[in-house]
Amino acid sequence: MLQTKLTLLAALVGVSLLSGCGDSTTTIIEKDPIAVDDDHDHGDDGDHDHDHGDSDISTAGRLVISAKDSNLVSVYELTDGSLLDTFAVADIPSALAASPARRYALAVQRTSDRVEFIDGGLFQEDHVDHLHPYQQAPELASFVLTDSRPTHITRTDSQTAIFFDGDAASGAPAAVAVTTEADITTDSNGYPVLNYTLNMHGAAQARGEYLVSTVRDADSATTLPDKVAVYHAHDDHFDEELVFDELCPGLHGSAQNEHFISFGCTDGVLLIEQDGTTFTASKLANTADFTGSMRIGTLVGAEDAEHFVGFAGASAFAIHAEDGEMELIDWQATEGASLTGYGFADHGEKFVLLDNQGFLTILNYHGHEHGDEHQGTDEAAFEFAAKVQLTTADVSTMPQGSRFELAISASDDKVYVLNPIDRSLLTVDVADGEVVATKQLNFMPHKLVWLGIADAAAEHDHDH
Template identity: 80%
Template sequence: MLKTKLSLAALLVSVSLLSACGDSTTNIVEKDPIADDDDDHDHDHGDISAVGRLVISAKDSNLVSVYELEDGSLLDTFAVADTPSALAASASKRYALVVQRTTDRVEFVDGGLFQEDHVDHLHDYQQAPALSSFILSESRPTHITSTDSQVAVFFDGDAASGTPAALAVITDADITTDSNGYPVLHYSTHMHGAAQARGEYVLSTIRDANSATTLPDKVGVYHAHDDHFHEELVFDELCPGLHGSAQNEHVIAFGCTDGVLVIAQEDETFTASKIANTDDFSGTMRIGTLVGAEHAEHLVGFAGASMFAIHAEDGEMELVDWQGTEGASLVGYGFADGGEKFVLLDSLGYLTILNYHGHEHEGAAEEPAFEIAGKVQLTEADVSTMPEGSRFELAISASDDKVYVTNPIDNTLLTVDVADAEVVATKQLSFVPHKLVWLGIAAPAEAHDH
């Protein structure tokens, strides 16, 4: 079973952790009183949090904590089955996916902030965080990608045990209702794969079972039919050593050793093409990570610490001079401030902030897609004292211009204003932080359109 349910006894024992991409078309928002679990239904009539909440896991621990960003207060701490290997946000950013890769499990923490479409307006809700009974259970959950309506969870499978890979596409409604009717794709062999959900379709990787590598080299289109997928198309274009995927409104892309495989969607038709590596690539350099945002024209590709702006529709790939810190590796990145910025967190504790000029507006063609806006030194501590197995970690707000960084050297949480390129708050944590993710009610995309 891909999904399992916890009995009450199991819950007690456990207490000890890239679609129909539509945007909201209304800007009317009502705020409900804060929900309370008390039987008498008394409510705290304070405002709903606009800045959101953070879920932070503790190093070498199965504990995950939920913090209210409005005042920095600790709302609750939950014990999951095992130490989280990663945290990710669900499609609407209500839930945190608590990935436990080595024990084949994904649990879900309800952050308590969510929005419902009431036809003539969007209604905001706030309630206490909670550990959900919804669980995904399959071999080696690894790559998680999301749109604003769906999350694709790719399970690599396990070569040693002969367990094949699997893929699940879920929505926040599936998590909320504890559903088992979401579509699942079961493979016949293991692979270190990737997938991108597109409404009724999912584009996912394919690996030859006789391949000497765990990396796939093909991509297929699969159509959801109730609780499973049917294969619709396998593209002829090869993508050797495939690793990394992303999408925007028009295209889906996968990283290959020889370039980027780009798949365009027009209604129910998918077509593939290839953008070859440029002269900026040398040796074993290849795009192994891709980042996208729905309304961003460019995808961002990383070959190590080298950043490339990829305009997939025009078939262009350009090296971005982001002036990385010498000797540093990248540990976090992503679009921020509603897509107006792109941030890069490095291993030496610097946050580089880039302005993104790739939107369709007058003059865009006359300036680079990404341009340095600022660089913030997050710590003056000796980074060689970083605890073994730890690193700086990044979470990006979807409601404002803030990003959050945890520093395991001194167990602090930093709030960075990317518009002003400065640290605006520091919070002392009572544990060594490991992973973190932002949850909350995202700002409407219209607020950032040009």
């Protein structure tokens, strides 16, 4: 793992990059710069002055939005929709993610082996008797991670685990870097790294001084791992402590909550329970709702939520790790729908699903499923609340390589959706189930992420 300073590469125009899983070829493509809105504000002297007036600090937060086929990333103030700044990262971001306290946006550049960090400018400092909020202009941070094929990013309220897949063609092995907000702020190189000896398309979850991460057999015919191990941090590296006997064939996707870590397998879900320094594993098999080649390949968790949500294609499952239960969620999918975004929202009271047909489905989350002894009925953990139509356009006109994209606020009941068909940004109030604002963008948007100061009552971590 090499943590580097920003170089002149940050000023270069990006290369073509396919997002998600798998490799792609690289081609240099020059692009015109994005036009800047009239309300673009650099400040009078270019300095990033702190705003100490609490009443003036944005509670709505800020959005970081990348442009399609471009290395330019813009930061918008949500209070008034103004463009605060646009930054050139080294390459086209394949994904955007948020740091633990949501101060920084991670601009993941998979095929160029790089992760850069954009400071959104909203943060808190611990002043012993209170958390003091600050607001400043966004900026491109000096902290940069460089290693082979950064792919899966998972986050808790204090740590981020970045899984680098490695590359068989070049012989680069996989690695996992576990960073904190302080590492980014201080441009530290003292964070711990797990270095593997071979490549793998893996997954990892940071748990304080521990890391729960995947293991792949060197003789495996696939890059997907089939086991999980517990590693313990020692200064700048991790030591292996335990490899679980339970197999997880075709492992893909992971999430965590307060007590459990989950991993998706072809035959079910592997559940790791932590009790202090003790970790135990169990397997939850697929139910009768799984047919053909269906398998859970994506998991979402939240610190205070008792359920994980597992996705097998367009099917969603409520997984209660402690009770060992898995039940199909009725999210009333429209015909031909596939999912492009999802997560807990509105202080963890809701779960939202964005689909490729242009609908946002809102579910009420009731926590653990329980029976009502008096009425003799069961209340599902996830209950359908509303379906919001986001566009009346023909979704078949979606630009090639684009899709509807979702970002979830951690400070209020809003979520944000990019609609590449008409280059708009939609604000949806999930409590009321309606679109409350639409902003036209003057470029083709690609990815987005919410940054800001989370409401303490809304602090639920979303794994993607």
